[in-house]
Amino acid sequence: MVPKTRLGKRSPLGTLVCGSSADGLTETGHHGCPESGLHRSKLYPGQKVYVHCGGQECGGVVEQHNHVDNEVSIFLPQLNQHVHRKLEDVWTNPTSSPNSSVSSSIDVPRRNPETVDMDEIMAAMVLTSLSCSPVIQHAAPGTVAPALCGMENGGGELSDGGYWSCDHGNGSPAPSPPIAEMDKSAPLVDEGLEMELDQMLFNEPTPRKRKNSVKVAYRCLWPKCGKILTSVVGIKRHIRNSHLGQSDEHSQREEDFYYTEVYQDLEQTAPPAGSRPSCASPCSPSRHRPPSPSTPEMLHPSPLSQSAPSSHWQVHTEHSYQAHQPVPVVTPCKPVSAPVSCHWTPPLTVHQSKQASPFRRRSVSVGEQWLQNNNATFRPHPASVSPPRNHCTSRRIRGEAKKCRKVYGIEHRDQWCTACRWKKACQRFLD
């Protein structure tokens, strides 16, 4: 099977992303950002900084740098507390003035000799961050907190929230323990480039993922904007175009600061207005894309969606595996005509038992009986062409009914229904 049309799983993806991200990081690291404009400088989590606290200078580590407010959230190990400071009130060298030091901070990716001493602090920070501890959230209310949590929640999957943590992790070829940990929780790095790459790559495999019921959107944090987009690329582009201006590479990376992730319940997002979530259109692409956070979903009907209906019809024909089945059946989905509930009714409950089906050809005790009882599963099949709804999943939901395999056992394979033998949807024990 050389020419497999199916995509490999995510593995290559991850590899790719990670690989490139590492590059991107080192590459885009901030060495040599000579700019002195404060508003342009960035502080990175874990970066050591100094602030005035209680009249004296205190050392601390950056937790968050909110570019919108130009505020920096800092953890002061000495005082064991978190503080917020304006960017201009923060500096990176003990005695120097904020201004000069800040700019110097820019090119301190974190391979500083200094950082060695910081290991403890870092470790502590990392742990706190990882656990998304209330402390931090408290210290960084508003936009920052979500960001932090985002890192936890979405980090693994989305790459995005991971910004803060990954940033340093990747800069170094041999990450220190804490960093390694962080990488685990947020394996993907973000960085503009990776993002996009990430995006593109994710577009393909996502259809398979169905786990999350949460969808992520991205909200522009730019004052008075608040625009919400569903893809990282989109939001970045928006920020870049609308707020940052095309400009240089800096701004490319800075879009990160101007948006935040918004988690939504899938069901909420899918239906625009009145339409039913999963039932919306005969075969909205939503089929199995729920989790895909970043996909520009909907945009392209894509072959996927198109295949949906056909797959269902296909099902019908497939039922002809067992010639006896008078009516196609299957489609766990109800016809559109019953928009009331999108949830497919448990087959066993309602439907009239279908008598009349000249059902068997072979006499197989157990299975047969079972069958007789549960044969119900067949649907009136309204003439309506309307395709099945609800999980317009191409792959039918696994039924709870026992299947031939279960009933007869693998050793009596010959007693299985043909479909089962052919690894098709079981014909005998329909769901």
Add this chain to the structure above:
DNA sequence: TTTGCCGGGTG
């Protein structure tokens, strides 16, 4: 890991 079955290949 096992199970159900889709998608696609082969004769």
Add this chain to the structure above:
DNA sequence: CACCCGGCAAA
């Protein structure tokens, strides 16, 4: 078509 099976996702 009938038949088979790789491979994926859910259990």
